[in-house]
Structure formats: structure tokens, C-alpha cells
Amino acid sequence: GENVEQHPSTLSVQEGDSAVIKCTYSDSASNYFPWYKQELGKRPQLIIDIRSNVGEKKDQRIAVTLNKTAKHFSLHITETQPEDSAVYFCAASIMGGYNKLIFGAGTRLAVHP
Amino acid sequence: EAGVTQFPSHSVIEKGQTVTLRCDPISGHDNLYWYRRVMGKEIKFLLHFVKESKQDESGMPNNRFLAERTGGTYSTLKVQPAELEDSGVYFCASSHEVDREQFFGPGTRLTVL
Numbered sequence: 001g002e003n004v005e006q007h008p009s010t011l012s013v014q015e016g017d018s019a020v021i022k023c024t025y026s027d028s029a030s031n032y033f034p035w036y037k038q039e040l041g042k043r044p045q046l047i048i049d050i051r052s053n054v055g056e057k058k059d060q061r062i063a064v065t066l067n068k069t070a071k072h073f074s075l076h077i078t079e080t081q082p083e084d085s086a087v088y089f090c091a092a093s094i095m096g097g098y099n100k101l102i103f104g105a106g107t108r109l110a111v112h113p
Numbered sequence: 114e115a116g117v118t119q120f121p122s123h124s125v126i127e128k129g130q131t132v133t134l135r136c137d138p139i140s141g142h143d144n145l146y147w148y149r150r151v152m153g154k155e156i157k158f159l160l161h162f163v164k165e166s167k168q169d170e171s172g173m174p175n176n177r178f179l180a181e182r183t184g185g186t187y188s189t190l191k192v193q194p195a196e197l198e199d200s201g202v203y204f205c206a207s208s209h210e211v212d213r214e215q216f217f218g219p220g221t222r223l224t225v226l
Contacts, residue, residue: 004155036217043116043219044156044204089156095212100146100169103156 002027004092006104014112019080021107023090024072030092033066033073034101039086047088048075051095080111115139117207117218125224131193134221138187138207145188146208146215147180151201162188163211195225 005024013019025033034049050057050064050073057064061080066073077084087108091101118137126132138145147159159178160170164185173180177196182188192199202222206215 006155032212034214044217046214046216049214091156099144099208099211099215100158100161100172101148101156101215102158103148105155106153 002030002092002102004090004102004104006090006107008107009105010108010110012110012112013080015080015082017080019077019084019109019111021075021088021090021109022072023074023092023104024070025092025102026071027092027094027102028071029094030071030102032093032095032099033064034091034093035064035075036089036091037086038089038106044089077109080109082111082113085109085111117205117216119203119205119218119221121221122219123222123224125226126195127226128197129194131191132195132223134190134192134203134223136188136190136205136207136218138205139209139216142207142209142216143185144208144211144215145182146206147188147190148204148206149201150204150220151198156204159190192223195223197225199223200225 031052036044037047038044063076087106090104120135145162148156150156158172161168162182179191202220204220205218208215
């Protein structure tokens with residue numbers, strides 16, 4: 001069935017360093033890839049997304065890259081800050097279909113001051 | 114604009130009991146999704162409503178789970194009888210259109226003892 005693999009499961013960085021989280025999807029029909037951030041005790045919130053017609057998208061300190069051939073996509077956070085500490089989930093879905101999100105298992109990012 | 118709300122925030126029940134979870138989507142959102150995260154694993158899709166109709170229920174684990182959305186507004190997810198493996202966090206999400214961002218609720222943490 002469809003699945004998304006996400007690595008690493010935990011990531012610890014020093015404030016100011018970069019963080020990279022990688023995901024691989026199985027369904028080649030997937031064409032929409034959102035990233036959600038869940039802070040402790042809060043709801044998952046969309047932080048950035050990318051569609052399959054582009055290879056990269058950037059929003060301030062956050063960027064996402066997509067390699068359709070290899071079926072993987074990555075989240076890059078630069079100049080990390082303590083408030084970036086959270087669990088990050090990648091997901092894949094098929095726009096134009098039912099749009100159910102297939103999630104990775106999550107990455108717990110800790111940014112140490 | 115009020116976000117997606119879920120009730121209760123926590124529920125602790127014994128095996129064999131019945132529990133009903135409620136989700137109120139963002140007003141005007143026709144699409145409503147249920148997801149579940151079990152024991153720190155991936156967030157898994159359960160089902161998708163468009164208004165009051167079940168569009169996709171491929172993720173429902175078994176017939177102990179019943180979801181309804183009478184009138185196309187709020188939705189309920191009933192688990193009867195509950196089993197130990199049903200423990201987890203149940204998320205609800207809504208979107209205005211099927212190809213738009215899904216907004217998540219805070220989740221209901223269900224513990225089955």
C-alpha cells in the first residue's frame with residue numbers, strides 16, 4: 001500500500017545550525033507534499049507544501065525540495081531557533097483525488113540554545 | 114475564525130466500553146477527515162466526509178468504528194466496543210475544498226485500559 005518513510009526519527013541541533021528531514025514516498029501518483037509542525041500540546045499546523053510541478057520552494061528559513069524521479073522530498077530549516085523545536089510530519093497525497101494525507105512517522109527536532 | 118475543535122481532549126475508558134469523539138470543523142468546510150496516531154507512529158488516515166457523505170473510508174480499521182456526519186456539520190466517531198489497541202490520538206481535519214490545506218484540530222487522546 002501507499003506509505004511514506006521519514007528520517008531521522010529524532011534530531012538534535014544547536015541553535016543557529018541547519019536541520020534536514022528526509023521523506024520517501026511509494027505512490028508515484030502522489031503530487032502534493034505538505035509538511036506539518038506539531039509543537040508540544042498543540043495541533044499539527046501546515047508550515048510549507050510543495051506540488052509536483054516544482055522542485056523547490058522556500059519561505060524565509062524553511063525550504064522544501066522534491067525529487068520526483070527518486071520519490072523523495074526534504075525539509076530544510078536554516079538558522080534554527082529554540083522555537084523550531086517540535087515534531088515535524090511529512091505527508092504525501094494525490095491532488096485531484098480524495099486528497100487523503102499519507103504521513104511519515106514524524107521527526108522530533110530539538111534545538112538547544 | 115474559529116479553528117477545528119474536538120471533544121473531549123482526553124478520554125480514559127476500560128476495554129469493552131463505548132466512546133464517542135466529536136469534531137466540529139471550520140464553518141463552511143465541506144471536507145472533514147479523521148486521522149489517528151498510535152503510540153508515536155505515523156498519523157494514519159481513517160476516513161473522509163464530503164458534507165454528509167462518506168467519500169473514502171478505506172482507513173477504518175474494523176466495524177467497531179462508526180463515523181457519522183449528519184447534516185454535514187459536525188462529525189462523531191464512535192468506538193464500540195473499545196479494545197486496547199484503539200488507544201492513541203484521534204485527529205480531525207477540515208478543508209474548504211478537497212485540494213486545499215487541511216486544518217487540524219487539537220486531537221482527542223484516547224486511552225483504553
